[in-house]
Amino acid sequence: MSSSITQDVSLYELALQSEESPAPLQVSPATLKSIVSSAIDVLIEQKLPATLWIKLPRDDVWQAEIKRYCESAQVPHTLYLFRTSKDEVLSATSAIANGQGEAYPNQDFPRSAEEAVDFSAVSHSSSALVTLQLAAESQLKREYFLFFLSPQFSGLVLAHRPRSLRPTKSETATPTNAPKGGTAEKATTEEEGLEKKQPLLACCSFNPTTLQQVFSGIKQAVTVTQTLHSESAIAASHLVGSWDQLLQQGLAQPVDSNLFSRFLTKQVQRQEEVWHRSTIYRKQAESAETLQVQNEELLNALRLKDEFLSTVGQELRTPLTNMKTALTLLNSPSLKPAQRQRYMQVLSTECDRQGSLIASLLDLVQLDREIENSTMQPVSLAEIVPGVVSTYQPLAQEKGIMLAYTVPEELPLVSCLSAWLKQIVINLLHNGIKFTPKSGQVWVRAKQQGDYVQLEFRDTGIGIPTSEIPKIFDRFYRARHVAGEDPGGAGLGLTIVQQILLRCGGSVSVKSKLSEGSTFNVLLPIYRAPIEGGKMRDEG
Structure with missing residues (x-):
C-alpha cells in the first residue's frame, strides 16, 4: 500500500455504507458486551478454529471475555488485540490458550523480517495472541469491535462512540507518549469512565460485503501505523498480507444457519440476564x-x-x-x-x-x-357544643363575659370522634374566655360550608399580634397576656386542636387584631358513609 496514507477511516462508517438501508442503533455498553459474549460462546462451544481481531474497552469485565476465550477455546486460534497507547497491556490480554503458540504482548510489531511469524500458519496449527498498537490519531480509537473469521461462522460486532457524547475537554487529541501522570493519563481515565456509561452506536453483521469492507478498514489502520513506524514496515507487510487468505477462507461459504440460530439464542438469553439484573439493581436502588x-x-x-x-x-x-x-x-x-x-x-x-x-x-x-386504631365516626355538633358551653357559663358570668352559641340542629354530621370534637370545643372556648376582659363577648357559631361544617369561635378579647399568629400552634407557645395577669396554661391547647383536625381531615385558621379580638375558624369534613358500589352518601 502507498506510504502516503496518513489517516485511516471509521469502521462504523464503512459498515453503514455496506449495509442495505442502514439504521443507526444506539445501545448501552452492557448490551454490546452481551453481543460480544454471545459470539464468543458460539466459537467456544462449537469448537470452531478462528481468527479474531479485537478492540474492546479497558475495563476488567471486558478483558475478562478475551481471557475466557483464550482459556476455554480447545482448537487453534489467533487473536489480534488492538490498543491505542503504549500502556501496559492488561494481564488478561497476555494469556495464550493452553500455553501454546507465540505472542508479542508488549511491542508494536516484530522488529525485523527474521522475527516475523507466518501468521497464516499460526492460525491453523497453533494458538497465538498478538497485540497491535494503532496510530495516535486513528479513527479506531473511538471504536470497539470483535471481527471473527471461521470457515463455518464469520461475523462482526462493531460499536462507535460518537464525539457528541463526550465532554468538550476530551475532544483534543493527546500524544500517546505523554509522561505518566500527565495529560495522557488523565485522558485515559476519562475515556475509561465514558466506556462504562456512555451509549454507543452499534451494528452486528454477517454480510460478506460488510465484512470485506470493514476488514479493509482494519488493514488500512495497520498500514497507517506502518508508515509512522518505518522500522516495523517489513513485519507489518507480512502481517497484513497473511490476512487476505484468512478472509477468503472465512467467507468461502455462508454462515451456518444452525450456528446463527445458536448465536441468536445465546443473545436472547444474555439480554434476559441483563434485563433481570437491571431489574434487580433497580429494585435494590428503589429499596x-x-x-x-x-x-x-x-x-x-x-x-x-x-x-x-x-x-x-x-x-x-x-x-x-x-x-x-x-x-x-x-x-x-x-x-x-x-x-x-x-x-x-x-x-x-x-x-x-x-x-x-x-x-x-x-x-x-x-x-x-x-x-x-381510630375510625372516624358521624358526630353531631348539636350534641357536643351546647354541653361544653353550659359548662363554661359559670366562669364566663364570673368574669362578666357574655357567652352564646348558635348551632342549628339540621347541620349534617361531621367525621370525627366525639372525644376529639369535645376537646376542640373545650380548648378554643377556654382560650376565648381566658383572653377576653370583663364585659367582653364570646360566640360559638356553626354553619355548613360546601363539604365541610364551619365552627367559628369569636371573641372580643385582647387579640394576637400579626407577627405572632404563625407561631400560636407551636408546642408550648404562649403569646397573649392580659395586662397585669399571667394567663398560665401549658401552651399546648392550640397544638392539640391542630393535631386532632389534621387526623380527621379538617383544618383551623385564625384572624386577629390587637385589642379587637380573635376569630378561630374550624372546618370539619361532613361524614360520608360507605355504601355498595364504592360510593359515599351523606349522613344527615
Missing part, C-alpha cells in the same frame, strides 16, 4: 432510596422527640422553681400576712400550671395512641 427516606424520617422524628423532651423539661422546671422559691420565702420569720398570702397564691398558680401541663401532655400521648 435503598426508600430506606434512606425512612431513615431520614426516623432521624427527624428522633430529633423532634429530643427537642420535645428538652422543652417539656424546661416547662416543668419553671413552675417547680417558682414553687421552691415561694416555699423558701414562706419560711421567713418576718413574713407579713399579705406576703404570705401572695406566696401561697404563687404556689397555687404554679401547681395549676404544672397540672395543666401534665394533663396536656397526657392528651397528646393519648391522641398519638388513638391514631392507628
Whole structure:
C-alpha cells in the first residue's frame, strides 16, 4: 500500500455504507458486551478454529471475555488485540490458550523480517495472541469491535462512540507518549469512565460485503501505523498480507444457519440476564432510596422527640422553681400576712400550671395512641357544643363575659370522634374566655360550608399580634397576656386542636387584631358513609 496514507477511516462508517438501508442503533455498553459474549460462546462451544481481531474497552469485565476465550477455546486460534497507547497491556490480554503458540504482548510489531511469524500458519496449527498498537490519531480509537473469521461462522460486532457524547475537554487529541501522570493519563481515565456509561452506536453483521469492507478498514489502520513506524514496515507487510487468505477462507461459504440460530439464542438469553439484573439493581436502588427516606424520617422524628423532651423539661422546671422559691420565702420569720398570702397564691398558680401541663401532655400521648386504631365516626355538633358551653357559663358570668352559641340542629354530621370534637370545643372556648376582659363577648357559631361544617369561635378579647399568629400552634407557645395577669396554661391547647383536625381531615385558621379580638375558624369534613358500589352518601 502507498506510504502516503496518513489517516485511516471509521469502521462504523464503512459498515453503514455496506449495509442495505442502514439504521443507526444506539445501545448501552452492557448490551454490546452481551453481543460480544454471545459470539464468543458460539466459537467456544462449537469448537470452531478462528481468527479474531479485537478492540474492546479497558475495563476488567471486558478483558475478562478475551481471557475466557483464550482459556476455554480447545482448537487453534489467533487473536489480534488492538490498543491505542503504549500502556501496559492488561494481564488478561497476555494469556495464550493452553500455553501454546507465540505472542508479542508488549511491542508494536516484530522488529525485523527474521522475527516475523507466518501468521497464516499460526492460525491453523497453533494458538497465538498478538497485540497491535494503532496510530495516535486513528479513527479506531473511538471504536470497539470483535471481527471473527471461521470457515463455518464469520461475523462482526462493531460499536462507535460518537464525539457528541463526550465532554468538550476530551475532544483534543493527546500524544500517546505523554509522561505518566500527565495529560495522557488523565485522558485515559476519562475515556475509561465514558466506556462504562456512555451509549454507543452499534451494528452486528454477517454480510460478506460488510465484512470485506470493514476488514479493509482494519488493514488500512495497520498500514497507517506502518508508515509512522518505518522500522516495523517489513513485519507489518507480512502481517497484513497473511490476512487476505484468512478472509477468503472465512467467507468461502455462508454462515451456518444452525450456528446463527445458536448465536441468536445465546443473545436472547444474555439480554434476559441483563434485563433481570437491571431489574434487580433497580429494585435494590428503589429499596435503598426508600430506606434512606425512612431513615431520614426516623432521624427527624428522633430529633423532634429530643427537642420535645428538652422543652417539656424546661416547662416543668419553671413552675417547680417558682414553687421552691415561694416555699423558701414562706419560711421567713418576718413574713407579713399579705406576703404570705401572695406566696401561697404563687404556689397555687404554679401547681395549676404544672397540672395543666401534665394533663396536656397526657392528651397528646393519648391522641398519638388513638391514631392507628381510630375510625372516624358521624358526630353531631348539636350534641357536643351546647354541653361544653353550659359548662363554661359559670366562669364566663364570673368574669362578666357574655357567652352564646348558635348551632342549628339540621347541620349534617361531621367525621370525627366525639372525644376529639369535645376537646376542640373545650380548648378554643377556654382560650376565648381566658383572653377576653370583663364585659367582653364570646360566640360559638356553626354553619355548613360546601363539604365541610364551619365552627367559628369569636371573641372580643385582647387579640394576637400579626407577627405572632404563625407561631400560636407551636408546642408550648404562649403569646397573649392580659395586662397585669399571667394567663398560665401549658401552651399546648392550640397544638392539640391542630393535631386532632389534621387526623380527621379538617383544618383551623385564625384572624386577629390587637385589642379587637380573635376569630378561630374550624372546618370539619361532613361524614360520608360507605355504601355498595364504592360510593359515599351523606349522613344527615
